[in-house]
Amino acid sequence: MTQTIHLTVNGHPVSVTVDDPNMPLLYALRNDLELHGPRFGCGLGQCGACTVHIGGEAVRSCVTPIGSVGARPIVTLEGLGSPEKPHPIQKAFIEEQAVQCGYCINGMIMQAAAFLAKNKRPSETQIKEALANNLCRCGTHLRIIKAVAHAAAAL
């Protein structure tokens, strides 16, 4: 049954018409709202490529029913910053060149942003633990760790 769902995405009120309130949020963000930050990686909540912030928490949008979001604000990678005005974490990823193919990087940045909001001065071990459930296949891990540490110092 078709229904309209109201969301707040990157500070803007938006509405999405869906056939199924159990549809994962990811598909609405990517297909209806044309946001390219959150990415489809596994659809199982295992890899982290789809991570967004909902109410300030890092959440896997591929396993989050759109109908469950409610009034909590959603922030995507686009909402953090732009190429012209990058967020300090995005800036640190550019400075450290912490990207290879970049497909996982949305998850790395969104997970790290939520983590750094709670832990301002993390150790390297804490950064690794915070990102332990985000997968990267290119092997960019060392640069990602450096970028997050760099961002922590800058924030």
Add this chain to the structure above:
Amino acid sequence: MNQITLSRRSLFKQTGALVVSFSLLPGLLSAQSVNQRGVALDELDSFLAIDKNGNVTVFSGKVDLGTGLRTALTQMIADELDLPMTRVSVIEGDTALTPDQGPSYGSLGIQNGGVQIRLAAATARRALLQQAALVLKQPEDGLSIKDGVIHGKAGAMISYGQIVGGKSFALKVDTNAVIKPPADRHLVGTSVKRLDIPAKVTGRFTYMQDFRLPGMLHGRVVRPPAIGASLQSVDDSSVAGIPGLVKVVRIGNFLGVVATSEWGAIQASKALKASWSEWQGLPEQAKLWEYVRNSKVIKEESTSQTGDAAAALGSAASKLAATYQFAIHTHGSIGPSCAVAEFKDGVLTSWSASQATHNLRKQLAKMTELDVANVRCVYIDGSGCYGRNGHEDAAADAALLARDVGKPVRVQWMREDEHGWDPKGPPTLIDMEGGLDASGKPVAWRGTFIIPSGGAGFVPLVAAGLSGLPVDSGDSPGGIQQDSAIPYAIPNVHTILHRLDHTPFRPSWIRSPGRMQNTFANESFLDEMAFAAGQDPLDFRRSLLSDPRGLEILDRLEHLANWQKRTAPAAQEGKVLRGSGMAYVKYELVRTYVGAVAEVEVDRASGQITVTKFFVTHDCGQIINPDGIRNQIEGNIIQTVSRTLMEELTFDRSHVTSLDWESYPILRFPAVPDVVMDLIDRPGEKPWGAGEPTAAIVPAAIGNAVFHATGVRLRSVPFTPAKLKAAWV
């Protein structure tokens, strides 16, 4: 988003576009115009064009798979033409626009592709100078170039745009064109920041998975529950209620659904009821190596032969033998493959992240029985593929669905499609034998490599096979014979391939195909021989090499890693045992040299291996972008530590069972090793590849380190705790 048409005028409207984020909207091409742009490999115009503003567009057949190739090519061409990088843009992997420079594999993007384009740029530079000399009426050797403007005496000047803007060069690439000497380069050799990263970290980059066409539908393929099963019946009523469902498509055993929404397609693919025949054509996983050992050998190929290895083995004072196994691996792209296809006016246009669009074009033409001239394949960056993963198969899926419904269709593989149906790195079994004389000198070496048949050809498309449409035949595992021969001077050597008639899963190349497996066996066995001879493994290698660049690698590695000589495993007590091991490769025996030392910790109780650090010395000749190479080397190490310690396809008699990241785990952040590098730059030499050679030495370096730590030889990848504990006396 910028639009590109085939007309040069509009092509050059995207001046200064650093990130080529574009859409090739359909309908711009008629059937007749697909081949409008010349893409001949000997024509300068095939590789680059200069518009009226003097901006350069490079047409590259090699594509950036997330390795930084686009940035490196821009550096090379901007340098050669004395332009700032902002005035050079790169178009990649479009069969209508870019020359066929071969697939983007084998660490050849710069080595072959970049060098070819740089030669075209050098030809263009010379032609521009000659033309400027005529126009300015000044001798050519008195002219200089700055930022695309050629300056003569007395303030005379003319720009590239004024000379050639919008017109073609109509020149052959001069194979003798003189490339700028190292001292005149300003960009090559420097760590220019990658052009794509700002867009990638802010969600502005267009990946293949983001590409959309107006009126596009979403498709999913319903896979057989067993790889070789036949489709017996489909119950269309099982999906009747799915919102937005357009069609259930059945072609032979190819079964797909098309819907107006992506979620609709996913739901339909899950809900569709179909019955399939039984099929149990896979071997038992527990007996895989027996199965490989007993497979029929259809061809023997010698890859090196010196002296008489058989006789020398017979008369050697001491003899060693060992068998090495390397498990089946999947590519494991984080983003599953994705493609969009459209049939219009008799032309198939396919957008995908294929590393080989010119080859894909031929494969799609074959499957759809179209003239190859009526197929256009366009590359758009995808998730890293590390070889031939599922990108091409997704393109074939999309082509069949789009043809059937008459509208553009996007196919996004699900995680289980990628893990289950991408082609696999085949199981590899290697027998090694060696002989030492009474003084401990190696006198005999024999390697027998039991591997699939075929080379780096066309991997058959899954959709073509399922549908019963024309399909390429035979196995294409890649150039897996490479590095079976050794770089060491041993008087009696024989390396021989036993090519099998069959391998359990559709094979293809995965980063460093064959080179990794063969180097694992060779460098592990050499280590075994060194200890048997009572010699330090690094000194042992040094005694067998005469190549000065190889020796420099070893010397610098010894220093970098603070290598401690040893002739026996480290005798140690305690819960955690530590050790180090080394390996060396001269890639394919003709190019990039890499040496590495791995440091490991082994938990005595659990058998768990942790790789704590890797030291790498690396010589790929001329370095284009040092940080780009460092990024690639880190990636090679970390990805291959994962493959070596953890990765192994699992399967039952019918299908792959490791269909997600729980069942096919890869290395996570807490377990990544530190990587310390020493890059050797040789600006006067040719640039060789750096995208995969380092991967080749990782398994042997780890195995040798585990031996140093524990005295146990691990000869079967992956090095699981269970295998280590089983081998521990």
